[in-house]
Amino acid sequence: MRRSYFSKTIVAGLWLVCPFALSAQVSPLQVEVNVGVGVPVQEFSGRDGFEGEAGDGATFGVHFGLTTRSYLTWYVGFSQHRFGCDTTTCGAVDDIVTTSWDVGARVNLLSGPVVPWIRAGVVSHLAELDSTGVPAGGSTPVTLRLESDRGWGFEGGAGVMITVAPRLAINPGVRYSRVTTAFDGIGDLEMRFLSVGLGLVLGF
Numbered sequence: 575m576r577r578s579y580f581s582k583t584i585v586a587g588l589w590l591v592c593p594f595a596l597s598a599q600v601s602p603l604q605v606e607v608n609v610g611v612g613v614p615v616q617e618f619s620g621r622d623g624f625e626g627e628a629g630d631g632a633t634f635g636v637h638f639g640l641t642t643r644s645y646l647t648w649y650v651g652f653s654q655h656r657f658g659c660d661t662t663t664c665g666a667v668d669d670i671v672t673t674s675w676d677v678g679a680r681v682n683l684l685s686g687p688v689v690p691w692i693r694a695g696v697v698s699h700l701a702e703l704d705s706t707g708v709p710a711g712g713s714t715p716v717t718l719r720l721e722s723d724r725g726w727g728f729e730g731g732a733g734v735m736i737t738v739a740p741r742l743a744i745n746p747g748v749r750y751s752r753v754t755t756a757f758d759g760i761g762d763l764e765m766r767f768l769s770v771g772l773g774l775v776l777g778f
Contacts (some may be wrong), residue, residue: 600752601741601777604647606640608745610771615750618670618765628657628670633769639680647697649681655769669704672765674753676729687737691747697727697752701763720757728752735775745773 612633637651657670678695701722706759733747749769 580665590670602641603778604641604775605636605778606639606651606745606773606775608633608635608637608663608771608773609633610769612657613768614657615766615768618763619655626658631656631658632698633771635771637676637773639775641682644685647682647683647691649693650675650677653769654675655767657767670765671702671704672699672753672755674699674751678729679705682735689735690733691735692732693749694730695728697729697751697753699725699727699755700727701755701757701765703757703763722735722755722757725753725755725762727751731769741777743775743777745775747771747773755771 579656583650610633612631614628614630618628633653633655635651635653637649639647639648639649647659653674653676655672655674655728657672659670666709678693680691683690683692703722729749729751731747731749733745735743735745737743750766751769752764752766754762754764
C-alpha cells in the first residue's frame with residue numbers, strides 16, 4: 575500500500591515539475607499549419623525572357639502527419655509560396671506564385687518534449703506568373719496570369735518540434751526545395767529556394 579502511494583506521488587511530482595516529459599510525441603496523428611518566408615537561393619531561370627533573382631516572399635502550408643514508429647512520421651500536404659520580382663530582373667513578370675503538393679518522411683532524432691528532426695520528400699508543383707502592363711491602344715493597366723504545367727522536384731529540411739501543451743507543439747524549421755515547371759511555348763522555369771517557417775502542430 576505504501577509502495578503504491580509512493581509511486582503515485584513520484585508520478586504526480588514529475589507532472590508538476592515537467593508536465594510534458596512523459597510524452598514523447600504530440601500524437602500519432604497530427605495536423606500542422608505553417609507560415610514563414612521563402613528565400614530564393616539562386617536566380618530563377620530557364621523560361622524564355624526570364625533571367626533574374628526573385629525577391630523573398632510569404633509562405634503558407636498545411637500538412638498532415640502519421641507517426642508509425644517513435645522515430646518515423648509520414649507526411650502529406652500543400653504549400654504556397656509568393657515571390658516578388660521587378661522589371662529590372664524579371665522582365666514583364668511582377669509576381670511568381672507557386673503551389674506545391676508534397677509527400678515524404680520525417681525522421682525524429684530524439685524522443686521527448688523536444689524532438690529534432692530531418693525530412694525529405696517529393697514535390698508536385700504548379701507555378702503562376704503575374705504580369706501587369708498596358709495593352710496596345712489602351713490606357714488601363716491589365717494583369718495577365720500565365721499558368722505552368724505540373725512539374726516535379728524534391729525537398730529536404732530540418733527543425734525541432736517543441737511540445738508546449740498536451741496535443742500541441744510548435745515546430746520551427748527550414749526546408750530546401752528544387753523544382754522545375756514547364757510553360758507551354760516558352761520553356762521551363764527552374765526554382766531553388768529555402769522556406770523558413772514556424773508551424774503550429776495539433777495532435778488528435
